[in-house]
Amino acid sequence: MNFISTRNNSKPVDFTEALSRGLADDGGLFVPENFPHFKMDDFSREHLASGPVSFSEFATKVLFPFVAESKLETALHDICHDAFNFAIPLSFLKDDPKTAVLELFHGPTSAFKDVGARFLAQCQVRLESKGTVIVATSGDTGGAVASAFANQPGFQVVILYPKGKISGRQEKQLTSWGPSVRAYAVLGTFDDCQKLVKQALRDPALAKRHRFISANSISIGRLLPQMCYHAKASVDYLTQTGHRPTLIVPTGNLGNAVAALWAKRSGFPIDRVILATNSNRTLVDFFESGNYEPGATIATLANAMDVSAPSNFERLEHLYAPTESGPLHPSLHFLKQDVTAVSVTDTEIADAIKRGYSDSGHIWCPHTATAVVAKERQQVEHAIICATAHPAKFETIVEPLIGRTVPVPPNLAATLDGTSVSFELDANFDVFSAALV
Ligand SMILES: *Cc1c(COP(=O)(O)O)cnc(C)c1O
Numbered sequence: 465m466n467f468i469s470t471r472n473n474s475k476p477v478d479f480t481e482a483l484s485r486g487l488a489d490d491g492g493l494f495v496p497e498n499f500p501h502f503k504m505d506d507f508s509r510e511h512l513a514s515g516p517v518s519f520s521e522f523a524t525k526v527l528f529p530f531v532a533e534s535k536l537e538t539a540l541h542d543i544c545h546d547a548f549n550f551a552i553p554l555s556f557l558k559d560d561p562k563t564a565v566l567e568l569f570h571g572p573t574s575a576f577k578d579v580g581a582r583f584l585a586q587c588q589v590r591l592e593s594k595g596t597v598i599v600a601t602s603g604d605t606g607g608a609v610a611s612a613f614a615n616q617p618g619f620q621v622v623i624l625y626p627k628g629k630i631s632g633r634q635e636k637q638l639t640s641w642g643p644s645v646r647a648y649a650v651l652g653t654f655d656d657c658q659k660l661v662k663q664a665l666r667d668p669a670l671a672k673r674h675r676f677i678s679a680n681s682i683s684i685g686r687l688l689p690q691m692c693y694h695a696k697a698s699v700d701y702l703t704q705t706g707h708r709p710t711l712i713v714p715t716g717n718l719g720n721a722v723a724a725l726w727a728k729r730s731g732f733p734i735d736r737v738i739l740a741t742n743s744n745r746t747l748v749d750f751f752e753s754g755n756y757e758p759g760a761t762i763a764t765l766a767n768a769m770d771v772s773a774p775s776n777f778e779r780l781e782h783l784y785a786p787t788e789s790g791p792l793h794p795s796l797h798f799l800k801q802d803v804t805a806v807s808v809t810d811t812e813i814a815d816a817i818k819r820g821y822s823d824s825g826h827i828w829c830p831h832t833a834t835a836v837v838a839k840e841r842q843q844v845e846h847a848i849i850c851a852t853a854h855p856a857k858f859e860t861i862v863e864p865l866i867g868r869t870v871p872v873p874p875n876l877a878a879t880l881d882g883t884s885v886s887f888e889l890d891a892n893f894d895v896f897s898a899a900l901v
Contacts, residue, residue, distance in 0.1 A: 486678030580686030607637030640882030652891030681719030690723035716769035
């Protein structure tokens with residue numbers, strides 16, 4: 465399959481080409497030229513006949529049409545096997561059996577970013593012998609990318625994060641990997657970090673010194689694998705309940721949510737997708753007014769979603785544009801049939817964390833709590849809540865609210881060792897470019 469630009473003005477390229485380019489020539493983002501149509505029967509029968517399929521087998525099946533006819537086609541099975549080496553369970557709530565929680569936090573850095581970062585790394589090491597992986601992070605991406613590439617000889621990682629705007633444990637996961645991972649604490653917001661990365665990827669002078677690999681959520685190598693858990697969760701939910709679930713996705717850069725919509729477009733039994741955002745209201749305002757007007761970024765309790773200009777917005781628009789060619793004409797009407805955006809305040813997040821624990825013993829991370837609130841507000845009956853991070857990553861927020869400590873799972877504990885080293889940086893491209901020796 466080929467990938468085209470959201471701006472419809474570049475030559476279609478195959479999966480590996482889209483992966484290595486990061487951005488299309490016209491500045492747009494790569495999207496699949498078309499979508500496969502999976503039939504549910506295949507997956508359901510396999511379920512019933514031979515017991516549950518492993519996630520990596522399922523993912524290989526889902527991703528095959530996208531990777532087919534590229535250099536990585538024959539390696540896909542091994543890539544999935546090596547990347548997806550942790551569980552992604554779907555657990556139904558005891559006190560609310562129509563609601564299931566998709567636990568995306570059992571990877572090495574305890575957030576869903578491990579899925580995309582590990583898949584991307586396994587692809588890259590099969591394509592290149594060396595490279596500089598560059599990534600802006602609002603908290604969790606950087607750790608997942610560092611973890612996925614840290615032990616790959618020939619690769620170094622450059623991370624930009626907004627100084628003072630991420631949790632202590634998140635920062636530890638960015639800064640404690642030794643010399644192959646350089647972490648820059650940028651004096652600015654996540655959006656500033658993202659701008660610096662975009663500029664670096666386009667800069668001809670830097671390209672002479674570095675073979676850059678983009679690892680942001682604009683990378684097709686991160687987005688595609690995220691389709692797989694939404695797809696599998698929807699099949700499992702339908703098999704167990706007889707209903708198509710609505711997915712409730714804590715949303716910042718729209719990576720996880722676009723992946724969910726790509727899974728839906730590929731035929732998986734997903735009813736609607738609800739974008740649970742924090743007080744950064746760009747998406748909610750867009751759904752209400754049709755105007756896309758990112759403002760200043762607001763710092764919230766759900767910091768990995770502190771984004772005012774979601775980097776995957778063009779992909780969302782493109783998916784619902786009435787024609788495949790021609791200029792972008794966002795069709796809010798079509799979009800609203802499948803998608804709703806909800807904004808959740810810090811007060812509501814805190815309240816959901818408190819009530820989750822006192823009412824039923826659940827401990828939600830602040831991001832997952834936005835989805836819990838969105839589900840209640842939209843009165844979704846058949847729901848899958850995407851639990852995007854482990855609450856122990858955000859213990860300084862969660863523990864005072866629930867009045868107890870949150871046990872640190874072993875995978876998380878293992879990433880918190882080591883000495884922290886980071887470099888402070890002005891949000892200025894010339895300074896950044898000079899620092900990138
Ligand atoms: C990255 C992140 C999000 C937001 O995901 P997007 O793909 O950027 O929309 C939500 N929750 C957590 C814990 C994250 O790390």
